[in-house]
Amino acid sequence: MPTRDRISLRFWQAAGLLTKIGGAADTFWDLAQGWLDKVSGTIDAETAPISLVELLGWERDIDRFPGEDDALFRKRVKFALVNAKDAGSTGGFSRIWNRLGLGAISQTERFDEENWDVIRLRIDETIFGRYVWLLDTLIRQYGRTCRRYEFESLSSSMMGIRPFEFELETFNCIAAYEG
Numbered sequence: 001m002p003t004r005d006r007i008s009l010r011f012w013q014a015a016g017l018l019t020k021i022g023g024a025a026d027t028f029w030d031l032a033q034g035w036l037d038k039v040s041g042t043i044d045a046e047t048a049p050i051s052l053v054e055l056l057g058w059e060r061d062i063d064r065f066p067g068e069d070d071a072l073f074r075k076r077v078k079f080a081l082v083n084a085k086d087a088g089s090t091g092g093f094s095r096i097w098n099r100l101g102l103g104a105i106s107q108t109e110r111f112d113e114e115n116w117d118v119i120r121l122r123i124d125e126t127i128f129g130r131y132v133w134l135l136d137t138l139i140r141q142y143g144r145t146c147r148r149y150e151f152e153s154l155s156s157s158m159m160g161i162r163p164f165e166f167e168l169e170t171f172n173c174i175a176a177y178e179g
Helices: 017-041 050-059 070-078 080-086 090-099 125-130 132-142
Strands: 105-109 118-124 148-154
Touching: 050 070, 070 080, 080 090, 080 132, 090 105, 090 132, 118 125, 125 132, 125 148
Parallel strands: 118 148
Antiparallel strands: 105 118
C-alpha cells in the first residue's frame, strides 16, 4: 500500500505517451519506496551507526540532548513507538521508565484534595541528578495531559546498628490524697 500520492496529470496531458510515463514513474517510486521500507524496517537502533540512529530519531521525533550518552539515546529511539503507545497512563509511564533503564519510579495521584491534578513522582536521587534534563522531556512527550507533576528524589544510604548493653531500673510510686 503506497503512502504517497499517485502521479496525476492535468486533463489535457492525461492521454497517450504521458500517461504511460506517469505509470512507469509510479511503478518506479513504488519499488524504491519498498526498498527503503525494507531497509528501514531492518535497522536496529542498538547496533546501527550513531549517524543512522540520529536519522531514526529525527523520524521518530526524538531529539538528542547535548552530552546525552549513546546508550540512552539508542534506547529512546528504539522504544519510541511503544513508548508513544504507553503514554498517558500510570502503568504506561512506569513501563516507559523501565524500558529506558532509569531504575524504580513511584507515582502518587490525587494525594491533595484541593490540587487533585498533581502527580507526585518519586525517583532515585542518582537518576534525578544525572538525568534532570530528561525528566521534562519524558513528561512532555509521554505524560498525562492536563496534569502537573511534582518530583521527589529518594536517597538511600547505608546505616549500621551496633548492639550494646544497657540496664533499666524503674520505681513506681503511687500517691493518693484522701481529703
